Amino acid sequence: xxxxxxxxxxxxxxYLERTENIARLxxxxxxxxxxxxxxxxxxxxxxxxxxxxxxxxxxxxKIVNERTVTRFLLTDSSHLGSLFSTLSAARENIRTSxxxxxxxxxxxVNEMYLYAKKNLDSVVSRRSRVxxxxxxxxxxxxxxxxxxxxxxHNNPYRFIRLGRNLERxxxxxxxxxxxxxxxxxxxxxxxxxxxxxxxMNILKSLNALLMYRxxxxxxxxxxxxxxxxxxxxxxxxxxxxxxxxxxxSINKLPNHDALPEKVVExxxxxxxxxxxxxxxxxxxxxxxxxxxKLGELHAxxxxxxxxxxxxE
Numbered sequence: 507x508x509x510x511x512x513x514x515x516x517x518x519x520x521y522l523e524r525t526e527n528i529a530r531l532x533x534x535x536x537x538x539x540x541x542x543x544x545x546x547x548x549x550x551x552x553x554x555x556x557x558x559x560x561x562x563x564x565x566x567x568k569i570v571n572e573r574t575v576t577r578f579l580l581t582d583s584s585h586l587g588s589l590f591s592t593l594s595a596a597r598e599n600i601r602t603s604x605x606x607x608x609x610x611x612x613x614x615v616n617e618m619y620l621y622a623k624k625n626l627d628s629v630v631s632r633r634s635r636v637x638x639x640x641x642x643x644x645x646x647x648x649x650x651x652x653x654x655x656x657x658x659h660n661n662p663y664r665f666i667r668l669g670r671n672l673e674r675x676x677x678x679x680x681x682x683x684x685x686x687x688x689x690x691x692x693x694x695x696x697x698x699x700x701x702x703x704x705x706m707n708i709l710k711s712l713n714a715l716l717m718y719r720x721x722x723x724x725x726x727x728x729x730x731x732x733x734x735x736x737x738x739x740x741x742x743x744x745x746x747x748x749x750x751x752x753x754x755s756i757n758k759l760p761n762h763d764a765l766p767e768k769v770v771e772x773x774x775x776x777x778x779x780x781x782x783x784x785x786x787x788x789x790x791x792x793x794x795x796x797x798x799k800l801g802e803l804h805a806x807x808x809x810x811x812x813x814x815x816x817x818e
Contacts, residue, residue: 509811509812509813510812510813511603511606511662512661512662512665512811512812513808513811513812513813514599514600514602514603515599515603515606515607515662515665515666515669516665516666516668516669516807516812517595517596517599517669518596518599518600518603518666518669519665519666519667519668519669519670519673520669520670520672520673521592521593521595521596521599522592522593522596522615522646522649522650522670523646523669523670523673523674523677524587524592524673524677525589525592525593525596525642525646526642526643526646526647527673527674527677528557528579528580528587528588528589528592529589529639529642529643529646530639530643530711530712530713531553531556531579531681531711532553532576532579532580532635532639533636533639533640533643534707534710534711535550535552535553535707535711536632536635536636537707537710538703538704538707549570550570550571550572550574550575550576551570551575553575553579554570554575554578554579555683556680556681556683557579557587557680558680559578559585559587562585563575563578566578566584572632573630576629576635577629577630580626580629580635580638581626581629589622589642590622590623590626593615593618593619593622593642594619596615596619597615597616597619600612600615601616606662607653607657607662608652608653608656608657610652610656611649611652611653611656611657614645614648614649614652615645615649617645618641618642618645618646618649621641621642621645622638622642625638650670653666661758661759661760664755664758664759665755665759665811667751667755668752668755668756668759668807671748671749671751671752671755672748672752672800672803672804672807674742674743674748675745675748675749675752675800676797676800676801678712678735678743678744678745678748679745679793679796679797679800680793680797681708681711681712681735682708682732682735682736682789682793683790683793701728702725702726705726705727705728705731706726708731708735709726709731709735712735712743713743714734714735714741714743714744717741718730718731718734721734721738722734729781729782729784732781732784732789733781733782736776736779736781737776737777737779745776745796746773746776746777749769749772749773749776750773752769752803753766753769753770753773756769756807759811761810761811762810764806764810765806765807765810768802768803768806769803772799772800772803775795775796775799776796779792
């Protein structure tokens with residue numbers, strides 16, 4: 507297949523995964539703030555931090571509240587990391603790759619884009635925002651299931667799988683970065699009191715709460731959550747599972763000789779992480795290194811297969 511086609515499929519998957527992650531983060535965060543009392547230091551600024559977009563946000567907004575953050579993350583077309591921007595980019599990449607995908611795949615993404623465009627103003631209202639986010643989440647999940655069931659699991663599918671899992675691993679690491687707040691020695695007594703709710707929120711943001719309870723069969727504890735979301739190779743959104751999926755995709759693609767060793771190094775790094783008794787500073791250092799290594803892997807994938815023609 508052509509290099510430019512492979513790149514478009516890779517970015518299609520990354521952008522749709524990013525769209526789903528943004529929708530999930532905002533949705534779960536709204537529910538979290540309803541469960542916490544006033545005074546607990548968890549606000550909308552945490553979502554800006556997770557997405558590493560603080561500088562861009564403050565260039566256009568003077569205050570941080572539900573209205574400004576949700577507009578910035580969901581509907582701001584000038585922000586390339588907003589839900590609408592990433593969905594638009596995914597639509598453009600699939601529009602130029604329609605010959606490689608089932609017709610239903612294009613129809614699903616296009617319908618989701620048209621729905622989002624029509625309902626951008628509805629996110630101002632919390633009730634309407636919930637309906638909007640649920641529809642986007644369902645659309646992304648339908649797309650993933652549709653490809654799994656309709657599309658041949660050949661090289662085009664492998665590039666989609668590669669992009670999806672690299673994006674997913676990156677977002678999981680960013681969500682876990684939020685957990686560093688829960689390990690701070692200076693956290694308030696109120697924060698300590700509600701730690702279990704906060705750890706549960708992190709699991710919910712990755713659709714992992716039920717799987718955690720089935721596997722751990724104990725109350726939600728910070729060390730166990732971190733290990734589960736970093737190391738478990740059976741949970742689709744854990745970093746360890748994403749890297750295993752990346753490795754499998756790369757090994758089945760042509761001209762991959764330079765990459766398996768890099769993936770093995772990344773896998774060894776992740777499996778060697780020990781989160782027990784980890785301090786806030788140590789965890790942030792680990793996650794920063796992990797995000798850098800994922801960025802390096804993306805660069806190596808691009809150098810190996812792509813020529814830089816897709817909509818990014």
